[in-house]
Amino acid sequence: MIPDEVQCREVVNVLTDYLDGALPAEQRAALEQHLLTCEGCTNYVDQMRTSIGLTGRLQEEDVPQAVMDKVLQMFQDRLPS
């Protein structure tokens, strides 16, 4: 990837490596250079970060009350009283 010739397609292709800090230094520099001038890619990266953050909301799903009661009961039974 030569800085001037970075294509948006490549940015999208290596984004996960980039976010994981797994991109070699020159590629990383080229990508960041590209982001400075490309609105589409900048928005795409922002969208991806938002989307990743939103996926963390899976921790807010509901646990069926019956399951919760059962597991809590097991926890309580373990206690030396």
Add this chain to the structure above:
Amino acid sequence: MSGTEDGSGSRVPGWIPVPRTPGDEAPADDGLARLRRGDQAAFAELVRRLHPTMVRVAGGYVSSRAVAEEVAQDTWVAVIEQLDRFEGRSSLKTWIFRILTNQAKTRGVRERRTTPFSSLVTDREAEPAFPPDTFFDESHRWSGHWAQPVPAWELPEDHLLSDELGHVIQRAVDTLPPAQRLVVALRDGQDLSAGEVCAMLELSEANQRVLLHRGRAKVRAAVSEYVERLGAKV
């Protein structure tokens, strides 16, 4: 696509990382002390945060949702029994998911199921996550660049937190191919590190990243669709 095999989540200089707590850092107080004291509220909170993902992950290995639910509940039994023996070398969450995946794998073997990762080679070669007209083709002066503008998402705070969007995310993750689903649910859903997820699922760093990459692209696309629908409504 080459990269160093450093999945430790090292930070990119000048890059503002997604706010998250990497699971591979020094295990902070997971509320472990409270759990050992028998704090019900702390345990309930842990179950609330982890259980749905546990069922989802177990579901990648076993034959039905009911069996997956059973595996998740068996995992809680093991966690409760072994809580005093947990040495805190990993985070509590990582430890729990390791117990879960081990139990799910054992159960899957008993059911003679193939693992969700057995079709990985074909999965890697699956069609790209984008429609072919997303980027300009070779004949174009701007070959490889966006063919249509990528608009910034306008998502007010209350929409970010809406149940509707929560369900969009759930549905998007749950309709991913199993291997992608597990990786996305653990990496992004539970903030586990690449290294932890690779060890848990017995995946190479490279395969883990390909699965995460494809899965993330689809979840983003689902959110994008939601945002567009929202924009159309206003």
